[in-house]
Amino acid sequence: MSKMMMNRRELLKVTAMVGGGAMFNLAIAQDGTADPDTIEDGVKSLNVFVQIEANGKIRIAASLPEMGQGVKTALPMIIAEELGARWEDVIVEQAPVDDAFGVQAAGGSWSIARNQDTMRRMGASAREMLISAAALHMEVEREDLRAVDSRVVHTSGRSRSFAELASLAVNQPVPDPETLQYKDPNNYTILGKKIPGVDNLAIVTGNADFGIDVTIPNMRYATYTKCPEIGGTAVSFNEAEIKNLPGVVDAFIVEPNNAAGNSNIPFFKEMAVLRGGVAIVAEDTWSAIAAKRRLRVKWDQAQASKDDWQDMIEWANGVAQAGGGELVKDNADIDAVLNDPNNKTVEGFYQFPYLAHVCMEPMNCVADYQPASGDVPAKLNLWMGSQFPGQAKEVAYNLLGVAPDDVEIKLMRLGGGFGRRGVHDFAAEAMMIAKQAGVPVKLTWTRPDDIHSDFYRVGGFQNMKGAVNGNGQLAAWDQHYIGFKTPTRDISGAGFFGNEFPLVAMDNARVSKSMKAIKTPCGAWRAPGSNSNAFVEQSFIHELAVLAGRDHLEFLLELLGDDRWIVEGNADIVNTGRARGVINLAAAEANWGKKLPAGTAQGLAFYFCHAAHVAEIAEVSVDSKRNFQVNKVTVAVDVGPIVNRSGALSQVEGSIVDGLSAMAGQKITMANGRIEQDNFHQYPVMRISATPEIDVHFIESDFPSTGLGEPALPPLAPAVTNAIFAATGERIRSMPLSDLGYNLT
Amino acid sequence: MTSYALEINSQKYNVEAEPDTPLLWILRDQLGLTGTKYGCGIAQCGACTVHISGQAVRACSFPVSGVQGPVTTVEGLGTPQLHPVQEAWVANDVPQCGYCQAGQIMSAAALLATNAQPSDADIDSAMAGNYCRCGTYPRIRKAIHDAAHILATSKANS
Ligand code: FES
Ligand code: FES
Numbered sequence: 001m002s003k004m005m006m007n008r009r010e011l012l013k014v015t016a017m018v019g020g021g022a023m024f025n026l027a028i029a030q031d032g033t034a035d036p037d038t039i040e041d042g043v044k045s046l047n048v049f050v051q052i053e054a055n056g057k058i059r060i061a062a063s064l065p066e067m068g069q070g071v072k073t074a075l076p077m078i079i080a081e082e083l084g085a086r087w088e089d090v091i092v093e094q095a096p097v098d099d100a101f102g103v104q105a106a107g108g109s110w111s112i113a114r115n116q117d118t119m120r121r122m123g124a125s126a127r128e129m130l131i132s133a134a135a136l137h138m139e140v141e142r143e144d145l146r147a148v149d150s151r152v153v154h155t156s157g158r159s160r161s162f163a164e165l166a167s168l169a170v171n172q173p174v175p176d177p178e179t180l181q182y183k184d185p186n187n188y189t190i191l192g193k194k195i196p197g198v199d200n201l202a203i204v205t206g207n208a209d210f211g212i213d214v215t216i217p218n219m220r221y222a223t224y225t226k227c228p229e230i231g232g233t234a235v236s237f238n239e240a241e242i243k244n245l246p247g248v249v250d251a252f253i254v255e256p257n258n259a260a261g262n263s264n265i266p267f268f269k270e271m272a273v274l275r276g277g278v279a280i281v282a283e284d285t286w287s288a289i290a291a292k293r294r295l296r297v298k299w300d301q302a303q304a305s306k307d308d309w310q311d312m313i314e315w316a317n318g319v320a321q322a323g324g325g326e327l328v329k330d331n332a333d334i335d336a337v338l339n340d341p342n343n344k345t346v347e348g349f350y351q352f353p354y355l356a357h358v359c360m361e362p363m364n365c366v367a368d369y370q371p372a373s374g375d376v377p378a379k380l381n382l383w384m385g386s387q388f389p390g391q392a393k394e395v396a397y398n399l400l401g402v403a404p405d406d407v408e409i410k411l412m413r414l415g416g417g418f419g420r421r422g423v424h425d426f427a428a429e430a431m432m433i434a435k436q437a438g439v440p441v442k443l444t445w446t447r448p449d450d451i452h453s454d455f456y457r458v459g460g461f462q463n464m465k466g467a468v469n470g471n472g473q474l475a476a477w478d479q480h481y482i483g484f485k486t487p488t489r490d491i492s493g494a495g496f497f498g499n500e501f502p503l504v505a506m507d508n509a510r511v512s513k514s515m516k517a518i519k520t521p522c523g524a525w526r527a528p529g530s531n532s533n534a535f536v537e538q539s540f541i542h543e544l545a546v547l548a549g550r551d552h553l554e555f556l557l558e559l560l561g562d563d564r565w566i567v568e569g570n571a572d573i574v575n576t577g578r579a580r581g582v583i584n585l586a587a588a589e590a591n592w593g594k595k596l597p598a599g600t601a602q603g604l605a606f607y608f609c610h611a612a613h614v615a616e617i618a619e620v621s622v623d624s625k626r627n628f629q630v631n632k633v634t635v636a637v638d639v640g641p642i643v644n645r646s647g648a649l650s651q652v653e654g655s656i657v658d659g660l661s662a663m664a665g666q667k668i669t670m671a672n673g674r675i676e677q678d679n680f681h682q683y684p685v686m687r688i689s690a691t692p693e694i695d696v697h698f699i700e701s702d703f704p705s706t707g708l709g710e711p712a713l714p715p716l717a718p719a720v721t722n723a724i725f726a727a728t729g730e731r732i733r734s735m736p737l738s739d740l741g742y743n744l745t
Numbered sequence: 746m747t748s749y750a751l752e753i754n755s756q757k758y759n760v761e762a763e764p765d766t767p768l769l770w771i772l773r774d775q776l777g778l779t780g781t782k783y784g785c786g787i788a789q790c791g792a793c794t795v796h797i798s799g800q801a802v803r804a805c806s807f808p809v810s811g812v813q814g815p816v817t818t819v820e821g822l823g824t825p826q827l828h829p830v831q832e833a834w835v836a837n838d839v840p841q842c843g844y845c846q847a848g849q850i851m852s853a854a855a856l857l858a859t860n861a862q863p864s865d866a867d868i869d870s871a872m873a874g875n876y877c878r879c880g881t882y883p884r885i886r887k888a889i890h891d892a893a894h895i896l897a898t899s900k901a902n903s
Contacts, residue, residue, distance in 0.1 A: 068842030068879045196838040203843035204831040204850060206780015206819035210843075213779035221774065246746070246763055286770035289786070290763075360784055360792060360844040360878040415782075415844030416878050447785045646838045650881070654841055657880025680789035680876070689869035691882040 044166035046126035052166035063101035067417030070647030082123025084147025105388040109610035109707030133168035194646035211412040226277040229304035229673035233276030247287025305519035305673035320463035325512035337476040353667035355457035361415020362450040365430035368440035385414030387422040419524030455523025472548035481513040493528030527710035530609035534714030538605035574608040582636040590617035590634035603723025605715035612711035620723035630692040659716030661686035664744035754821025764810035780819040791875030794848035801855035819847035833892035841879035
């Protein structure tokens with residue numbers, strides 16, 4: 001094993017101490033561990049990921065959560081490619097939640113980047129064992145054999161199927177990963193192709209297994225009601241009336257428990273706290289929902305949030321005027337440049353709202369708790385969709401004291417994630433309700449519950465100042481982030497990562513932040529930070545280009561400077577050559593600068609995040625009543641070689657729609673601690689009629705493949721608002737557009 | 746509790762329920778037909794779309810007491826063979842998370858039953874009641890056109 005590989009693997013191996021000392025081993029997947037014991041009759045296991053059935057079918061384990069981002073198809077494709085399998089022979093199965101599969105987490109667009117080497121190794125390792133078996137079986141040299149189309153083929157043309165070789169193959173030595181050779185990409189038969197999702201047939205026939213569809217014996221159905229002012233706790237409720245309602249089995253108060261949110265994984269600290277409330281357990285979901293509507297609770301609001309969006313706006317305006325803030329990046333000369341009468345300056349105050357995730361499948365969890373009896377310790381079984389199922393073991397330990405080994409988690413398909421399903425507050429509720437009710441329960445959140453109990457995309461503000469010199473060049477960039485943190489920590493997506501372009505590429509920049517503590521829970525929402533920073537930064541670059549009287553494209557390319565890594569070899573920071581590549585490609589494909597009718601214009605934006613370089617050009621029409629339509633979005637993406645072309649296109653298309661949906665009309669507001677939106681009529685998702693034509697182009701550079709679940713979203717909003725400026729002369733510095741009287745058609 | 750005789754996917758069922766119980770929950774909890782999804786409960790998202798007498802309706806807001814006529818859910822749509830809409834959905838790799846897709850498919854099938862060659866505008870209006878949070882709309886549009894084509898070809902051949 002090379003040193004570099006070693007370091008990377010050590011890095012991924014996180015051994016966490018939890019609470020009272022239970023161990024979690026978040027290791028990466030083990031190397032090919034052949035298991036000669038058949039899992040069931042006729043099935044041979046070459047390693048934890050690859051099994052071969054007697055009938056020739058090849059079972060490949062999908063180890064990560066599938067939430068629509070396509071990993072259940074893409075990662076097995078990598079294994080199948082190295083294995084030499086025919087894709088038609090492959091059956092993909094969701095792996096159990098088990099350390100043997102490494103860290104089973106999906107988020108941050110990491111799945112491809114972090115798992116592709118392991119997948120390749122698993123496929124190649126199994127392939128070499130099949131080749132060893134074939135050499136014995138056919139009495140030929142290994143060197144003269146290769147695996148193709150689920151067979152091992154000799155140079156003479158003779159061949160054996162994988163199924164014929166499987167029983168012999170499991171007894172072959174597991175190759176040293178260092179000796180493995182990988183396929184020449186020119187010979188790929190699966191990677192880079194358009195492969196439809198492996199669960200498509202199940203989905204279109206209504207047979208896909210989502211968490212909300214799970215039923216187990218003796219299961220009851222629960223709803224849970226929390227204080228509308230976030231953080232309030234239940235004192236009493238109309239218990240007798242509720243318990244008398246049809247179908248209701250039980251109803252009780254659940255006490256809050258902050259310790260449920262303890263975690264040794266920094267991201268999860270203080271997240272999955274159990275909020276106090278009232279549980280209703282019934283014979284079916286509808287009885288529980290109907291009873292919930294009749295519920296009258298007396299709340300103790302002493303600890304409840306008093307957050308108020310209008311107050312936040314007022315506060316932020318004051319801070320912007322006062323200036324200052326904690327310096328993130330400093331340049332002593334910047335005030336002189338801003339005040340130089342030879343320079344032109346512009347200032348803009350930008351605002352972006354809180355957003356909810358509204359996963360199409362509301363949060364839910366089935367929990368079956370068996371208390372300790374005698375020497376037998378307590379046990380917990382959970383069924384749920386989760387972006388990091390193993391983390392729920394921490395919650396179970398914190399809340400119920402159940403040891404991690406005594407928690408079994410069945411990971412279901414996720415009806416959307418977008419960052420929401422990494423936090424197990426809903427699982428905490430389900431397990432506590434199951435314990436208190438003494439029966440297995442399925443907790444289903446209503447849509448209002450789901451909107452009221454989110455970990456929102458944090459809202460915020462940025463005050464921007466900039467100057468261009470007499471040559472029309474950017475001379476100063478002054479960026480003041482005015483936003484929010486929790487009383488004890490930073491919020492994911494608030495402030496800066498520090499790798500934002502253009503500030504990483506500029507000397508003449510000053511960046512500061514002023515952060516105020518809030519109680520509203522916030523968390524990761526598709527492309528955290530980037531989803532709001534891109535709007536501000538890429539709009540402001542356009543403002544400066546306009547100020548300089550220059551073409552946006554030319555001005556942007558000038559900012560990139562020479563083609564280079566900003567930090568040599570660091571793929572987490574922009575590479576200006578790759579940036580230039582996608583910007584130029586989008587411009588060429590969209591025919592940037594082409595003549596368009598009055599009221600129609602193009603807007604450009606580039607963004608770098610999640611190791612991806614993405615440029616987008618939106619063509620937008622606006623009428624005198626502020627009805628606007630996005631006619632077309634041209635997208636150029638460099639995430640290295642594409643794994644599944646269909647899945648990659650899906651992620652870009654989805655990101656465009658999601659970005660447009662959010663900017664057009666979505667906002668979460670709170671008044672005196674209470675979330676003001678209840679359901680989709682107040683939090684609209686874009687409908688099909690508004691969908692633009694989406695034209696996607698990939699630059700398949702030689703850099704390693706990286707993920708595409710998030711990075712195509714951030715540039716969309718500024719591309720659209722820059723186009724609206726070009727069409728109308730109105731600069732948009734605040735989201736959503738519906739608040740400014742714009743109507744997406 | 747009242748007793749209701751329902752015909753669902755060509756099978757007869759007798760269910761006991763409160764009259765205001767939405768059909769959605771009868772399907773999901775009593776009959777185990779979980780292909781039909783809950784998304785909002787207020788007829789905004791379309792995740793619960795089923796057919797009653799061939800019409801697309803939102804099962805979350807349709808009380809069991811009001812059901813007159815045969816019900817078709819996504820489980821019963823393509824039996825014994827996949828419905829052309831389902832075929833086109835698979836071929837175009839429409840689903841992302843997949844949660845909205847049963848509702849999308851039921852709305853699309855209802856559209857094609859009355860309009861064999863829908864225009865983009867027809868699709869916009871027939872599909873306006875169905876959200877897709879994952880943003881699969883471009884592929885939904887394409888798949889509906891393809892399904893119309895499959896239907897036209899199979900009619901021409903029979
Ligand atoms: S659940 Fe019926 S329309 Fe949303
Ligand atoms: S595919 Fe996820 S909501 Fe439509």
